[in-house]
Amino acid sequence: MYDLTVIIPTFNEEANIRNIVLAVDAVFRENSLNGQVLVVDDNSSDGTIPAVTDLKRIHPNVDILVRTEDHGLSQSVADGFRHAASEVFVVIDADFSHPPVLIPRMYEEIKKGYDVVIGSRYMEGGGIKDWPLKRRIISTGATFLGRLLFPDVTDPVSGFFAVRKSVVFSAPLKPRGYKILLEVLGKGTWEKDKEIPFEFVDREAGASKLKLKTIVEYAQQVVDISIHSFLHRDNAAWREWTRIFKFGIVGLSGIIVNLGILIGLVELFGISEDLGGPIATECAIISNFFLNDLWTFRTFENGKHSSRWRRLVAFNVVSAGGALINIGIYLFLINVFAVYYPLAQFIGILVGFIWNFTVNRRFTWKKARPKK
Known part of the structure; x- marks a missing residue:
């Protein structure tokens, strides 16, 4: 031997x-x-x-x-x-x-x-x-x-x-x-x-x-x-797919938070639609961040590597990038290739989601290693 x-x-x-x-x-x-x-x-x-x-x-x-x-x-x-x-x-x-x-x-x-x-x-x-x-x-x-x-x-x-x-x-x-x-x-x-x-x-x-x-x-x-x-379901790839699924669920919850706060601000508090939109969007981003930090990546030892507030700032920046990618792809597809607008928006959302997950996974939580 x-x-x-x-x-x-x-x-x-x-x-x-x-x-x-x-x-x-x-x-x-x-x-x-x-x-x-x-x-x-x-x-x-x-x-x-x-x-x-x-x-x-x-x-x-x-x-x-x-x-x-x-x-x-x-x-x-x-x-x-x-x-x-x-x-x-x-x-x-x-x-x-x-x-x-x-x-x-x-x-x-x-x-x-x-x-x-x-x-x-x-x-x-x-x-x-x-x-x-x-x-x-x-x-x-x-x-x-x-x-x-x-x-x-x-x-x-x-x-x-x-x-x-x-x-x-x-x-x-x-x-x-x-x-x-x-x-x-x-x-x-x-x-x-x-x-x-x-x-x-x-x-x-x-x-x-x-x-x-x-x-x-x-x-x-x-x-x-x-x-x-x-x-x-008992391997590294499955654990990562689970995180992707959770990240998607959190993203869907953000839509509900966004719409709920927007309607509340406009209808109940009389805030203008122009101001209510950005406030609602930021509230949804904050909600998404905390859900991801406490649920999607809860098994990660994040506290040893960076403060939660730094991760929140990073998450905001990445999310802004995802939004720009979504909008850019949507406009490109409908104006250059005349793609049916709901399909163009779906493709933009999908690419934006991939961006948000992969970049956040590698940078917002980049030094966090799964607990063994």
């Missing part, structure tokens, strides 16, 4: 495979780790398989699993989970996009009690080097969708991570595409996660395998994880 297994999924990586295997093995030796290198190959047509076979003769801790069916990076990693000879797995790309020198740190964090340790490109200290604009846009969009499910994880679609075997052992994984970490987070059994920054360096040898099919598979994966969270 090894201390950890580094899983390297490959397909036609002849240009990189020997160097990455030797680099990982060197990290093992330099840090006195009893580690296994498991190459999981999708039946490459180049020299990848012979290269690893040659390395096996010299390095007994190197192994290869050749897959002839159901090809794909995520599928390869999932098969690697099942064949690894350790209780801790580290997933790393073959093209040196992920730095092998961070493997020991990931392993140490797992030993400290974390269930999942993620190499993050998007936290402070991380970054991306030499990526074209198109790929940056795609990655940003994928990360945004992933953070809707796991907002406390800055890089839920990272391909560089460590995980305990117990997290994925009985998980109903349905791997597809390239975002296996999202599948692990959505369906695995875990409580504590840790992120460490790293700089992603684009491959120097070989060809990138990002295609339109990958984007479609990712969208399907997000839907599948969302359905799974609704069916099982």
Whole structure:
């Protein structure tokens, strides 16, 4: 039994495979780790398989699993989970996009009690080097969708991570595409996660395998994880969907508060409609804030990080932004595309709601972590 297994999924990586295997093995030796290198190959047509076979003769801790069916990076990693000879797995790309020198740190964090340790490109200290604009846009969009499910994880679609075997052992994984970490987070059994920054360096040898099919598979994966969270209800994604639902209920209550106060001010107190509208709106915002603070995010330890009044100011600013987005989209759709006005308003409300939830979740309550 090894201390950890580094899983390297490959397909036609002849240009990189020997160097990455030797680099990982060197990290093992330099840090006195009893580690296994498991190459999981999708039946490459180049020299990848012979290269690893040659390395096996010299390095007994190197192994290869050749897959002839159901090809794909995520599928390869999932098969690697099942064949690894350790209780801790580290997933790393073959093209040196992920730095092998961070493997020991990931392993140490797992030993400290974390269930999942993620190499993050998007936290402070991380970054991306030499990526074209198109790929940056795609990655940003994928990360945004992933953070809707796991907002406390800055890089839920990272391909560089460590995980305990117990997290994925009985998980109903349905791997597809390239975002296996999202599948692990959505369906695995875990409580504590840790992120460490790293700089992603684009491959120097070989060809990138990002295609339109990958984007479609990712969208399907997000839907599948969302359905799974609704069916099982005891995971991080379900808890986030619950917050979104509560946030929506609070928003609906704000409409009632707004209309009730407006009618009261105008009809009972004789305040002008021009003045009553803004007062009623601000009262609704305040009501929404306190309901969210005390209900939607009540399990968050907010008091340790910021005062309630600061959060109220932040909530006001974000809500103003949501209102402007709503109005802007409404006017744009009816004037540019002649969209039927109720539909245009609905789309504006929906986009404004997404803005309000995601921005408030990340900034108004940004430093609050769920209680374990």
